[in-house]
Amino acid sequence: MWVALDDVFKRFNMDIQAFRDMIKGQRMDLGEKVYVKMDDVLDYSYHVASTVGLMLLPILAPGKEQSLREDGIYLGYAMQLTNILRDIGEDLERGRLYIPQDLLVKYEYTVTDLKEHRINEAFQSIWEEMARLAEDYYEKAFRTMNLYPMYSRTPVKGAALLYRAILNEVRTNDYNVFSKKHYVSKDAKEKIISSIS
Template sequence: MKQIEKAYESCRVVIERHSKSFAKAFNVLPSEKRKAVWAVYAFCRRVDDIVDNGGTLEELHAFKTEFELFLGGSFSVNDDMWVALNDVFQRYSMEAEPFFDMIRGQEMDFEVHHYPSLEQLEQYSYYVASSVGLMLLPILAPSNNLHLKSGAISLGLAMQLTNILRDVGEDLERGRVYIPADLMEKHNYTREELIKGEINDNFIGLWEDIATRAEQLYDIALPTIENYPMDARFPVKAALHFYRHILNSVRKNKYNCFTTRAYVSDGDKRQLLQQIMTSQEALA
């Protein structure tokens, strides 16, 4: 196996291990674009793992330096992620800024321990999630990516708010509280109740407030997907609908996002994919 093929295969393993929904959504892309998405995901996973696996701010800064060296053409040829990402940067007009924004978002996880408002939470969500959409645009829509930025940002915000609503318990175990303080106060739900994992009417109202915002952002992003090239339209729509459906999965779990991880079943994915195909045929 050639080195570049081995590198991309390593990235494929990373995306399929950590995000089955993301992998399945983008699996229908043409081969070159699909492999490029794997490499970008592997970069994001590398950054995220520094924070989630007990790394330090110094390690994150070291990775940032590594990326700066990569941009200058210096990287380890024994590191599959850098090898694959280098190939992506050679094939596409990639922008460095979203990659630095992603690193900045992970820095915030070391620096910020609570979010006073939903607006501030969305600022964080831009860095850790909308940045991913902006990384992918030159791959998915190389001739139209500038016009798609606002939709990609909205989709990233929606996905991150969905992640936060799904992972309340997991985040608490890591010592993180992403639920905005002003919404907790609005719904008379205390930090003590949150830490105890209490699911009551106040918590449900609070959760649904954030979910409503996420669904508004999905609605903003959805019509912009029609401006993607045909080969990217279906996977981006699939990613949107898969993530949006996580909200319904939490609801089906009676809002238990403390001890039960919501996911979209294979059957639900098939049904959603069929609905997307039907809607696209109707638009054709």
């Protein structure tokens, strides 16, 4: 593994800080952490998701890393927020909560409500506020998607579109993120992938 990574560093203009930041992100999940504001959640999302994009950019789009950096970070935000919104129930079982406290206060929804799996208007409002933010970051990420070479544009854009579609799957299933794992159906996947240009 280390030999392979050394070879990658010799062949491509890798961003070593992204690797360090990813390790910091992994450490964030070692203990219980309370996320007070959305900025705290985005900081976490950068460290565990955006860093992946930054590590891959030199390979996916050699020489275009700087042009794609900002929107690559945004794509990480979008995908991680989608993960958070899809996995609320699963995360709760692991003692983790990535919904910021200020949103719970804003909509008068409690951690107890979450643990009791209450899907009410307040929960939907919290979920939708975070989902709209994720969708905004997807749109920002798509601005520069054309800068990726064709060989990497299709998988990157495809992954983004498939992840974004998870949000509508949750909506279709009445926001049940407590007892159901949401995936995009095979037919929907094929339709999305065939639409990529």
